[in-house]
Amino acid sequence: MAALRGLYRTGLGALCRRKGYQGFGLSKEMVLNCYKKMTLLNTMDRILYESQRQGRISFYMTNYGEEGTHVGSAAALEPNDIIFGQYREAGVLMYRGFPLDLFMAQCYANADDLGKGRQMPVHYGSKDLNFVTISSPLATQIPQAAGAAYAVKRENSNRVVICFFGEGAASEGDAHAGFNFSATLECPIIFFCRNNGYAISTPTNEQYRGDGIAARGPGYGMMSIRVDGNDVFAVYNATKEARRRAIAENQPFLIEAMTYRIGHHSTSDDSSAYRSVDEVNYWDKQDHPISRLRHYMTARGWWGEEEEKTWRKQSRKHVMEAFERAEKRHKPRLDLLFSDVYQEMTPNIEKQKEAMWNHLKHYKEQYPLDLYDK
Numbered sequence: 615m616a617a618l619r620g621l622y623r624t625g626l627g628a629l630c631r632r633k634g635y636q637g638f639g640l641s642k643e644m645v646l647n648c649y650k651k652m653t654l655l656n657t658m659d660r661i662l663y664e665s666q667r668q669g670r671i672s673f674y675m676t677n678y679g680e681e682g683t684h685v686g687s688a689a690a691l692e693p694n695d696i697i698f699g700q701y702r703e704a705g706v707l708m709y710r711g712f713p714l715d716l717f718m719a720q721c722y723a724n725a726d727d728l729g730k731g732r733q734m735p736v737h738y739g740s741k742d743l744n745f746v747t748i749s750s751p752l753a754t755q756i757p758q759a760a761g762a763a764y765a766v767k768r769e770n771s772n773r774v775v776i777c778f779f780g781e782g783a784a785s786e787g788d789a790h791a792g793f794n795f796s797a798t799l800e801c802p803i804i805f806f807c808r809n810n811g812y813a814i815s816t817p818t819n820e821q822y823r824g825d826g827i828a829a830r831g832p833g834y835g836m837m838s839i840r841v842d843g844n845d846v847f848a849v850y851n852a853t854k855e856a857r858r859r860a861i862a863e864n865q866p867f868l869i870e871a872m873t874y875r876i877g878h879h880s881t882s883d884d885s886s887a888y889r890s891v892d893e894v895n896y897w898d899k900q901d902h903p904i905s906r907l908r909h910y911m912t913a914r915g916w917w918g919e920e921e922e923k924t925w926r927k928q929s930r931k932h933v934m935e936a937f938e939r940a941e942k943r944h945k946p947r948l949d950l951l952f953s954d955v956y957q958e959m960t961p962n963i964e965k966q967k968e969a970m971w972n973h974l975k976h977y978k979e980q981y982p983l984d985l986y987d988k
Contacts, residue, residue, distance in 0.1 A: 682903030686849025782813020
């Protein structure tokens with residue numbers, strides 16, 4: 615992890631200072647918004663993680679320690695840019711305005727869930743916000759994003775595609791296909807790698823022998839940069855410049871954001887089995903992106919103890935209210951199991967649906983049908 619810390623310190627933040635950026639490209643209002651989104655995400659994570667531990671939801675993945683990569687990149691994008699996420703980019707969607715009620719609805723798979731209860735928790739998506747629904751298999755989004763970027767190029771619509779993935783996913787064959795297609799087809803896409811130190815339990819020194827992920831870019835003919843992922847300003851400026859050039863020059867960019875996954879990989883993981891408490895505490899106490907941004911705001915007189923106390927209380931209240939509403943909602947209608955497979959329901963699916971209703975009618979006392987929308 616010492617090597618990771620060294621890379622982590624060589625981000626775009628220093629470059630921005632040398633070039634004399636004023637406020638690092640972000641206004642006071644934007645900085646405050648970034649901070650509030652990061653802390654709101656942190657609060658939501660804590661509550662939903664505990665709800666899984668209490669058996670209220672089946673699964674959850676926190677974003678602890680990686681909030682800077684989410685918000686810094688999201689702030690540099692335009693609303694019509696298309697986002698392909700992996701499964702640890704909830705902050706990107708939150709920054710775009712995805713409401714707490716819909717985050718909760720998805721995790722609870724209730725009747726308000728845009729995915730109609732068909733996905734496991736944290737697999738968010740929003741057509742209105744140009745956020746493509748997350749899928750579980752690693753790296754499948756990378757070639758899909760390359761294809762979307764080629765379509766965007768053909769449209770000449772002055773927008774970009776951004777594809778998020780972890781450094782572990784970069785070992786998948788899909789990553790090679792996506793990188794090569796985007797380079798040879800000259801697509802306006804940003805490949806954003808969150809290098810958080812671990813692919814579940816596998817540390818980076820067991821994943822590759824080369825110089826991280828950014829070093830792979832030149833081999834594909836891609837412009838690449840490694841940034842301090844816990845520096846919101848570094849992430850913002852790198853993404854902003856990559857977006858500008860991707861559109862202007864029709865070429866892909868690779869950003870490797872060095873960060874650290876403070877939480878367990880998921881609620882199915884116990885990270886104490888493969889890393890020390892001291893290692894986790896270093897990143898949590900000394901190099902947390904939320905703490906760093908708060909110190910920046912405090913030094914400029916933009917934020918103080920009173921504002922912090924008020925916002926923390928307010929944000930927790932908002933999350934708990936959404937949480938309570940989600941728990942009370944019914945599950946989606948049962949017939950949604952059969953819709954959206956084809957534009958028009960085929961005879962064999964109609965037959966399956968009829969068989970389900972007959973089964974439920976015959977064994978209704980065995981099923982909690984009152985929990986589902988009618």
